Amino acid sequence: MSIINTTDATFDQDVLQSDKPVLVDFWAAWCGPCRAIAPILDELDTEYADKFQIVKVNVDDNPQTSARFGIRSIPTLFVFKNGEKVETVVGGRPKSEFVELLNKHL
Template identity: 55%
Template sequence: MNLLIQVTDSSFGIEVLKSDKIVLVNFWAPWCGPCRMISPIIEELCNDYNDKIKIAKINTDENPKIASEYGIRSIPTLMVFKHGQRVDTVIGAVPKSTLISTLDKYI
């Protein structure tokens, strides 16, 4: 079963860039209202996609290096990585259907 994993500046390379699975990365912060709104949707995706993809969260306040490296200016920002490359980006608290259609393009 796929679990929602927490990644940091130091674990991002191994957990995301070197993953053999597609990875959905949720850039968020605890004070962000829209981030809290989308959190249950992200958890539902964990169940919906089981072992098909990996889902990761990165707190941009605690991990500014990766957020800066990927030009995160607004949160939540969700990025899809495949074979270590960013292949898609979704910004904002979007409906679950938007995330599903985004992910399904890469599975």
């Protein structure tokens, strides 16, 4: 698998109907911390390809989804399992914390 850039139109299909856990990254191109964690998410996508789906939502391009989930600051990351939001992380984190987060929800 590879990282999916989802939209307001495809979010439910890409995230809520996924058959595996999903890490959703709400981000924007102008956000420094968002750009800082992007390479970490790329690594995690490779390492967890068969266990987790990583999905990115550009908040500038997809205001409906951002509003629906009450995104106030970015990066905000959610873990979804079986269509339910089970965890929230706000702000940049080191890779080790993301590894812990993913392992917790496998």
